[in-house]
Amino acid sequence: MFSPQGPSLRELCVQALSSVEHGYDLLAPKFDHTPFRTPQSMLDATTRALSGLGPFRTGLDVCCGTGAGMGVLGALCQDGTTGVDFSSGMLGQARSAYPNASFVRADARALPFDAGFDLAVTFGALGHFLPEERPALFNGIYRALRPGGLLAFPAGSRPPVTSIAHWATLGFDLALRVRNAVWRPPFVMYYRTNTMQEVSRDLTATGFTVRTVPLSPPGYNLVIARK
Known part of the structure; x- marks a missing residue:
């Protein structure tokens, strides 16, 4: 499915019925051949938007997956990069792709870092x-950022109700809610539970100062939250 190297429909169904x-872990070997990987154009746009905000010594990719964001950090950070994820399968792929980076297996809701990074990024994980x-x-x-450090991530605008994207994301979220109501363990991945207003509110309540800058393609912004 998606490409000859990507997962089959059966493999996706097995994944969807897992935690x-x-x-x-199951999807990791083929993840980079799916549309779920952050497009390189988005990664490049993020790198350009952050390039004038450094210098950055060390970087952290939160929910790094197979390591798409590690390339962004590698281009911006002078003294090393770290990826954190709780899937050992995804971390294995990331280690192979970025052998000079550090990787830590941990739950992002309980990160084991203290004031060690100048820049943190995350891509496609908030859902x-x-x-x-x-x-x-x-x-x-x-806590993981040094004073003055930045958290940055791309965020898309809510698609208009007349668009295919609106109905596709709505249908996806509804299907997962039904799945999680009748099947355990749950698989949490929702496209419509992280509005910019709500995310900004939570970031501000944490102590961040939040602003956004436009990205290409149109309809996307880079959220920049400074500690």
Whole structure:
């Protein structure tokens, strides 16, 4: 499915009926051949937007997956990069792709870092956290950053109700809510539970100063939260 190297429909169904952690362990070897990986154009746009805000010594990719964001950090950070994820399968792929980086297996809701990073990024991961879990995520990132450090991540605008994207994301979220109501363990991945207003509110409550800058493609902004 998606490409000859990507997962089959059966493999995706097995993943969808697993926990988030085990599901990504199963998907890891083929993840980079799916549309779920952050597009390189988005990664490049993020690098350009952050390039004038440094210098950055050390960087942290939160929920790094197979390591898409590690390339962004590698281009910006002078003294080393670290990726953190709770899927051992995804971390294995990331270690192979970025052998000079450091990787830590941990739950992003309980990050084991203290004031060690100048820049933190995350790509496509917020949907894995329920609204009530965002404060723990943001508090952990806040602790991980040095004073003045930045958290940055791309965020898309809510698609208009007349668009295909609106109905696709709505249908996906509804299907997962039904799945999680009747099947355990749950698989948390929602596209419509992280509005910019709500995310900004939680970041500000954590102690961040928040602003956004436009990215390409149109309709996307880079959220920049400074400690």
